Amino acid sequence: MSYKNFPMVPRVIFGRGSFNQLSDILTPKRLGINAPFIFLVDDVFKSNSWLTSRIPLSYEDIIIYISAAEEPKTDQIDILVEEIIVNSKERPSGIIGIGGGTLLDIAKAVSIMLTNEGKAEDYQGWDLVKNEAIYHVGIPTISGTGAEVSRTTVLTGPERKLGINSDFTPFDQVVLDSELTKDVPKNQWFYTGMDCYIHCIESLQGTYLNAFSQSYGDMALELCKEIFLGDDLTNIEAQEKLMMASWHGGMSIVYSQVGVAHAMSYGLSYLLGTKHGIGNCIVFNHLDEFYPEGVKLFKEMKVKHDILLPQGICTDLSDKEFDIMIDVALNLVPLWENALGKNWKKTITRKKLKLLYKKM
Amino acid sequence: MSYKNFPMVPRVIFGRGSFNQLSDILTPKRLGINAPFIFLVDDVFKSNSWLTSRIPLSYEDIIIYISAAEEPKTDQIDILVEEIIVNSKERPSGIIGIGGGTLLDIAKAVSIMLTNEGKAEDYQGWDLVKNEAIYHVGIPTISGTGAEVSRTTVLTGPERKLGINSDFTPFDQVVLDSELTKDVPKNQWFYTGMDCYIHCIESLQGTYLNAFSQSYGDMALELCKEIFLGDDLTNIEAQEKLMMASWHGGMSIVYSQVGVAHAMSYGLSYLLGTKHGIGNCIVFNHLDEFYPEGVKLFKEMKVKHDILLPQGICTDLSDKEFDIMIDVALNLVPLWENALGKNWKKTITRKKLKLLYKKM
Numbered sequence: 001m002s003y004k005n006f007p008m009v010p011r012v013i014f015g016r017g018s019f020n021q022l023s024d025i026l027t028p029k030r031l032g033i034n035a036p037f038i039f040l041v042d043d044v045f046k047s048n049s050w051l052t053s054r055i056p057l058s059y060e061d062i063i064i065y066i067s068a069a070e071e072p073k074t075d076q077i078d079i080l081v082e083e084i085i086v087n088s089k090e091r092p093s094g095i096i097g098i099g100g101g102t103l104l105d106i107a108k109a110v111s112i113m114l115t116n117e118g119k120a121e122d123y124q125g126w127d128l129v130k131n132e133a134i135y136h137v138g139i140p141t142i143s144g145t146g147a148e149v150s151r152t153t154v155l156t157g158p159e160r161k162l163g164i165n166s167d168f169t170p171f172d173q174v175v176l177d178s179e180l181t182k183d184v185p186k187n188q189w190f191y192t193g194m195d196c197y198i199h200c201i202e203s204l205q206g207t208y209l210n211a212f213s214q215s216y217g218d219m220a221l222e223l224c225k226e227i228f229l230g231d232d233l234t235n236i237e238a239q240e241k242l243m244m245a246s247w248h249g250g251m252s253i254v255y256s257q258v259g260v261a262h263a264m265s266y267g268l269s270y271l272l273g274t275k276h277g278i279g280n281c282i283v284f285n286h287l288d289e290f291y292p293e294g295v296k297l298f299k300e301m302k303v304k305h306d307i308l309l310p311q312g313i314c315t316d317l318s319d320k321e322f323d324i325m326i327d328v329a330l331n332l333v334p335l336w337e338n339a340l341g342k343n344w345k346k347t348i349t350r351k352k353l354k355l356l357y358k359k360m
Numbered sequence: 361m362s363y364k365n366f367p368m369v370p371r372v373i374f375g376r377g378s379f380n381q382l383s384d385i386l387t388p389k390r391l392g393i394n395a396p397f398i399f400l401v402d403d404v405f406k407s408n409s410w411l412t413s414r415i416p417l418s419y420e421d422i423i424i425y426i427s428a429a430e431e432p433k434t435d436q437i438d439i440l441v442e443e444i445i446v447n448s449k450e451r452p453s454g455i456i457g458i459g460g461g462t463l464l465d466i467a468k469a470v471s472i473m474l475t476n477e478g479k480a481e482d483y484q485g486w487d488l489v490k491n492e493a494i495y496h497v498g499i500p501t502i503s504g505t506g507a508e509v510s511r512t513t514v515l516t517g518p519e520r521k522l523g524i525n526s527d528f529t530p531f532d533q534v535v536l537d538s539e540l541t542k543d544v545p546k547n548q549w550f551y552t553g554m555d556c557y558i559h560c561i562e563s564l565q566g567t568y569l570n571a572f573s574q575s576y577g578d579m580a581l582e583l584c585k586e587i588f589l590g591d592d593l594t595n596i597e598a599q600e601k602l603m604m605a606s607w608h609g610g611m612s613i614v615y616s617q618v619g620v621a622h623a624m625s626y627g628l629s630y631l632l633g634t635k636h637g638i639g640n641c642i643v644f645n646h647l648d649e650f651y652p653e654g655v656k657l658f659k660e661m662k663v664k665h666d667i668l669l670p671q672g673i674c675t676d677l678s679d680k681e682f683d684i685m686i687d688v689a690l691n692l693v694p695l696w697e698n699a700l701g702k703n704w705k706k707t708i709t710r711k712k713l714k715l716l717y718k719k720m
Contacts, residue, residue, distance in 0.1 A: 003375035005385060005533075010370040014572040014615060015363035025365060173365075176572070211600035212374040212536070215608060219579040240571035248575060255374060 042099030101145030146250025191277030201294035202259035259339035267325030402459030461505030504552035506610025551637030561654035562619035619699030627685030
């Protein structure tokens with residue numbers, strides 16, 4: 001038996017307002033005046049000077065604003081990397097992702113592709129990356145995805161939606177400043193928070209579970225219950241706790257795996273472009289059979305926060321389209337194995353998945 | 361306000377039997393055939409071939425057995441470093457500590473002193489280390505101290521008991537194999553486990569508390585309750601969970617601080633050589649005033665496991681000796697500040713500490 005030697009984020013700063021220390025963090029990492037820091041920032045912050053005026057730009061450093069309206073794509077990464085190489089005099093000193101899971105995943109992928117040849121799609125899978133990525137920093141502005149601690153960056157490629165899973169993927173530095181999450185719209189807050197909640201349920205009920213993952217998963221789950229079902233937290237407390245829940249939920253799955261919701265949600269995302277957070281919610285809502293207790297609590301949270309999920313998103317799909325989604329979902333073998341064990345194919349047939357998708 | 365940019369252990373492997381993967385972990389880190397790995401191993405394992413036969417020795421690698429009967433000392437580190445330098449053809453490839461908190465702290469200190477001039481006592485304090493330590497690996501064989509994740513190595517020097525706290529102190533790699541803890545004697549298991557429990561109480565009730573430390577502390581505390589007060593765990597489950605509790609308890613204090621029990625226990629240890637785990641228990645037993653709930657539960661755990669603490673260890677001490685202990689304890693300003701706030705001197709007087717010590 002061989003256990004994974006897991007790479008953890010080697011530096012983390014936690015605290016309200018810690019974003020102000022970014023200059024102190026980056027300065028010692030600058031490789032030269034021609035080696036810029038590239039800030040990849042969610043374009044919702046484009047005219048938000050409260051945030052952008054505090055990004056410490058020097059010499060050739062630049063900000064690139066990126067929309068998170070769509071899930072990150074392999075060709076988007078290739079274009080960004082090309083643009084950075086063409087416009088930088090020297091290899092950048094570092095890539096800093098500021099945003100949600102989409103921006104964090106883009107920052108991770110770009111930092112890998114700056115030191116590895118070929119196209120991003122060549123590295124979708126497990127442990128295909130050969131060279132160390134350049135220094136990269138993750139600064140979440142919304143909580144729940146766990147992208148700040150994970151060893152993956154999930155990309156939609158021409159053939160599949162799949163992560164670049166490697167020891168070089170995790171950030172070298174994470175800044176956890178909950179103040180950056182204060183203006184997240186309510187629906188977005190819920191969907192992304194539920195990504196964390198669903199990680200916990202899938203990890204805790206999975207066959208890959210171990211004491212490491214369980215302790216992180218239990219902790220994140222308790223935090224989610226406090227945040228989404230309790231009434232006792234101030235806004236600031238809730239923001240800080242959700243930031244920690246995301247972190248611990250991410251740690252829980254790095255040493256186990258996600259499950260049914262993520263596998264099926266990847267299918268939705270690949271075909272329809274459904275964003276990850278809302279996609280997980282749409283799927284999880286119909287998974288009573290696999291996660292009865294988890295789905296029950298999820299529905300209570302939905303009611304408590306007046307969340308109306310989109311319905312009928314698969315109503316008008318053709319058989320061919322269903323087949324595409326089912327192919328993407330079935331391709332994620334470790335997720336099914338974690339959820340249902342080695343004999344998962346006895347439970348999960350194409351017909352069964354189609355029936356489930358049809359409900360959504 | 362300035363938040364600490366905390367260095368985390370960048371690689372961790374968790375799993376029963378993961379010790380067998382040590383060769384795979386170390387091989388890529390070897391700097392050359394004349395640059396040995398030095399294994400510092402608790403001498404309780406000296407004729408234990410179950411463990412020692414699995415230590416992967418090649419080329420010039422050596423095992424140095426070290427007694428953990430006494431707390432680690434600064435001059436002990438200096439002698440070890442001298443011995444390693446004299447006997448190695450080249451600077452070692454790495455230091456691997458295998459044992460409890462004492463061995464782990466010795467491994468951390470030796471790895472620092474191999475690249476920093478002068479004596480170990482010169483570096484007792486906060487952020488005095490100038491050069492990166494050599495590669496060092498921590499492999500706990502007993503759970504509770506949190507030494508596997510902390511950024512300190514606590515040493516008794518000629519003038520004080522105080523840690524070398526630095527960004528270079530944490531291990532580069534930790535192996536969490538709970539099977540290595542299977543033969544720990546019961547009293548030792550309890551005292552060291554209580555180190556973790558006391559970390560949690562001191563962190564969770566401290567004024568330095570934040571959402572980061574709280575989430576780790578809550579998790580470790582729940583695990584301790586399950587392990588020391590529950591009846592439902594198998595031996596293996598209890599060993600695995602205590603290993604995680606130690607880890608999370610350590611994470612909780614790195615972003616906050618310990619408190620009254622640790623401050624006073626350092627005094628006992630400095631004067632009487634009392635080992636850290638049992639010293640904490642002896643002190644904590646009398647701290648109802650500061651941690652009423654925590655002490656109540658501690659006493660329940662003690663009864664449940666038939667633990668009889670030594671009594672009257674301070675009965676025959678002279679005034680001068682009490683003064684020495686009180687000086688050591690009062691010197692630990694951050695611990696008192698965390699426990700009781702900025703105005704801690706209003707509560708904690710020399711007279712008060714003497715009265716408390718006299719009870720022990």
